[in-house]
Amino acid sequence: MSPILEIKNLNKIYKSGFKALDDINLEIQEGEIFAILGPNGAGKTTLISSICGIGNPSSGTISVSGFDYVENYREVRRMIGLVPQELTTDMFEKVVDTVNFSRGLFGLQPNKLYIEKILEDLSLSDKRNNQIKSLSGGMKRRVMIAKALAHEPKILFLDEPTAGVDVKLRESMWDSVAQLRKNGVTIILTTHYIEEAEKMADRIGIINKGKIILVEETKTLMKKLGKKELIFSFVEKINSMPESLAAFNLRRDGDDFIYSYDEQSRNGLNSLIKAINDLGISFKDIETKQTSLEDIFVQLVE
Amino acid sequence: MNFQAIKSIYNFEMARMWRTITQSLASPVISTCLYFIVFGSTIGSKISEVDGVSYAAYIVPGLIMLSVLTQSISNASFGIYFPRFSGTIYEVLSAPISYIEILFGYVGAAASKSFILGTVIFITARLFVDFNVEYPLLMILFFILTCITFSLIGFVIGIFAESFEQLQIFPSLVITPLTFLGGSFYSINMLPEFWQKVSLLNPVIYLVNGFRWSFYGKSDLSPSVSGIMISVFLIISLLAIRWIFKTGYRLKA
Numbered sequence A: 001m002s003p004i005l006e007i008k009n010l011n012k013i014y015k016s017g018f019k020a021l022d023d024i025n026l027e028i029q030e031g032e033i034f035a036i037l038g039p040n041g042a043g044k045t046t047l048i049s050s051i052c053g054i055g056n057p058s059s060g061t062i063s064v065s066g067f068d069y070v071e072n073y074r075e076v077r078r079m080i081g082l083v084p085q086e087l088t089t090d091m092f093e094k095v096v097d098t099v100n101f102s103r104g105l106f107g108l109q110p111n112k113l114y115i116e117k118i119l120e121d122l123s124l125s126d127k128r129n130n131q132i133k134s135l136s137g138g139m140k141r142r143v144m145i146a147k148a149l150a151h152e153p154k155i156l157f158l159d160e161p162t163a164g165v166d167v168k169l170r171e172s173m174w175d176s177v178a179q180l181r182k183n184g185v186t187i188i189l190t191t192h193y194i195e196e197a198e199k200m201a202d203r204i205g206i207i208n209k210g211k212i213i214l215v216e217e218t219k220t221l222m223k224k225l226g227k228k229e230l231i232f233s234f235v236e237k238i239n240s241m242p243e244s245l246a247a248f249n250l251r252r253d254g255d256d257f258i259y260s261y262d263e264q265s266r267n268g269l270n271s272l273i274k275a276i277n278d279l280g281i282s283f284k285d286i287e288t289k290q291t292s293l294e295d296i297f298v299q300l301v302e
Numbered sequence B: 001m002n003f004q005a006i007k008s009i010y011n012f013e014m015a016r017m018w019r020t021i022t023q024s025l026a027s028p029v030i031s032t033c034l035y036f037i038v039f040g041s042t043i044g045s046k047i048s049e050v051d052g053v054s055y056a057a058y059i060v061p062g063l064i065m066l067s068v069l070t071q072s073i074s075n076a077s078f079g080i081y082f083p084r085f086s087g088t089i090y091e092v093l094s095a096p097i098s099y100i101e102i103l104f105g106y107v108g109a110a111a112s113k114s115f116i117l118g119t120v121i122f123i124t125a126r127l128f129v130d131f132n133v134e135y136p137l138l139m140i141l142f143f144i145l146t147c148i149t150f151s152l153i154g155f156v157i158g159i160f161a162e163s164f165e166q167l168q169i170f171p172s173l174v175i176t177p178l179t180f181l182g183g184s185f186y187s188i189n190m191l192p193e194f195w196q197k198v199s200l201l202n203p204v205i206y207l208v209n210g211f212r213w214s215f216y217g218k219s220d221l222s223p224s225v226s227g228i229m230i231s232v233f234l235i236i237s238l239l240a241i242r243w244i245f246k247t248g249y250r251l252k253a
């Protein structure tokens, strides 16, 4: 299947001389949720701005459904919706007016039903006639999402959509994202909440200092790099490591013993437990821990 | 052409005008009334006629110009500067529209506001003094060209400005003095010869006189020179805008 978004050799050097994007190559498949992760200043927003026509890349090509982003900019932009990182909305307009404005700006005829549906989905219906300045930050963020969806885009960019949004709202926003994906919208998002990327994204791209350093399916990434730890607490204090357990490389943390393993070396688990049983030691507690994407991320970036 | 987009920008900008109707219309109208009271009645009682027109009627075209020139620039520069300042410009940049369409939307709205404003001032003035317009069609044409040209200039300023102060500088420090010195309230023939020559360097003088000619069929300068001058301004602003758009200057990072 040919990708819906294809970026080739994209570079961006700001007027200050700063190289914010360094030879980016990326393909996004239709219908997927792709998360871009990276530390502050990595170039996530610069990348998204380049694709959406807000910044001018210095070199490279971008195509959307086979359309070139310069030559066929109208086709390309019609397919793209953007929710920028900064909360930048009009202030004095009414919610419904500003959403209608967005639709018109993208060249579409008004569609009351569709707009009402968006407002409904984003729980903005009861605020439809409020001035935007009278809304809370999280509501403004949702207005921006509504604006980005007003022209029925095929690809939606969400630049840190959940920054400054409370937990409950964040969850409802992810529900909306899941719903959009069901409707066939391709979603590209950046977030600093790594659990979110882990939970939502089909694939993850990690960007650092303007370079994409890794693109991987979320599952594979977790499998490849995710380590698991099994933490044993025993009823009786164990002073010296029993000989039969030496081969397992247990790490001691106070009175606890920690066994690390990854997906490949699962088999050791059974023999370890058997060995402990054979010694007649009883457990107080067993806990498993999985390396989070955050740990992986820190590992990669450093 | 993405007409829907032009219409959206245009309507958005016009909605802003209706929302701020007091600033947009009331204040220029009130200051025009003040000019009439101050200049028309006080000075008018000393100067009875200029070029065979009563003084109060004589200053009407200049007064309309004064408001229209400054308001065209203010409106158009604010219209494009504000989204740059607030960041909402991102949406316009990400939309499937060309620079020409952006221009039509913003400048069209600013010029329309100026046109409405000029018409309101015209009607207000008519309540104070009696006057007839000799060449109504030419007057309207000249008026529309002025609205468009100065809205274009305002648009350029709004693209280059880096602060709200800079937006104010041009209309208040350049256009207003030039309009006052541009024969809005007097005929340059009243000046000493040297100052008459200096006045000819002031571009606004051609606009005021051309406009006045369309009212009363008389002016200090030939109407064709005025017509040429307004066309030159229009062409210069269009060229400046073409250059700005070609280089993507200041709109994109």
Ligand SMILES: Nc1ncnc2c1ncn2[C@@H]1O[C@H](COP(=O)(O)OP(=O)(O)OP(=O)(O)O)[C@@H](O)[C@H]1O
Binding pocket: A014, A015, A016, A018, A020, A038, A039, A040, A041, A042, A043, A044, A045, A046, A047, A085, B253
């Ligand atoms: N207009 C600009 N001029 C010069 N440098 C810029 C400009 N915008 C961004 N940069 C620089 O480019 C780099 C990437 O910025 P960008 O906003 O893309 O980072 P980001 O990954 O989105 O970070 P964050 O997670 O903080 O949002 C930063 O070092 C930033 O200072």
Ligand SMILES: [Mg+2]
Binding pocket: A044, A045, A046, A085, A159
């Ligand atoms: Mg960013």
